[in-house]
Amino acid sequence: KQFLFTSSAAVYGNLPELPKKEDSRVDPLSPYAIDKYATERVVLAYGELYDVPTVCVRFFNVYGPGQNPSSPYSGVLSILTDCLNNKKPFTLYGDGSQTRDFVYVEDVIQALWLITKSDTEHEVFNIANGNEASLNAIIETYEKVAGTSLQIKKAPGRKGEVKRSVANIGKLIKLGYTTKWSLEAGLSKYWEGAQQREASRN
DSSP: OOEEEEEEGGGGTTOSOSSBOTTSOOOOOSHHHHHHHHHHHHHHHHHHHHTOOEEEEEEOEEEOTTOOTTSTTOOHHHHHHHHHHHTOOEEEETTSOOEEOEEEHHHHHHHHHHHHHSOOOSEEEEESOSOOEEHHHHHHHHHHHHTSOOOEEEEOOOTTOOSOOOBOOHHHHHTTOOOOOOHHHHHHHHHHHHHHHHHHHO
């Protein structure tokens, strides 16, 4: 058996080293990120002290059908989907140049399966796609997939927001991980699911 804790790429903060490796320096900028990193350390220390096989995974930007756009933990893609579906304006904080590493939920499941089936313990893994995309590029790709334009309302950048984020996924690749979903393919599947949900409501 293995105890697996789900952490976050937020622990890396805004330090300039890219792509982020599991042994990169960390600089958590929010209470959420601080809590995630502190819990990682507790989980790993407990595992080593009491001989419990523990692993921590740092999720980057996970997305997939069924995300709730009203949840405070919802990703930007579910919010974009809601705005495109309901012709609502999307609030863009900053200039849209901030980057993220978006990973489709089926690739996340693949990664978790590989980790839990391995004999790995007391380690940290990035779970990501390994590609960096700006929010502006995401919006452009999603408008193409949805076949509609987004209304954008600009707002100042938010304090504590990470400017650039992309993962090194070399440790996962050594376990046999291969990303199967490009951003455009994942967004197409995501949009398709959103349309089906809308149709079922009506």
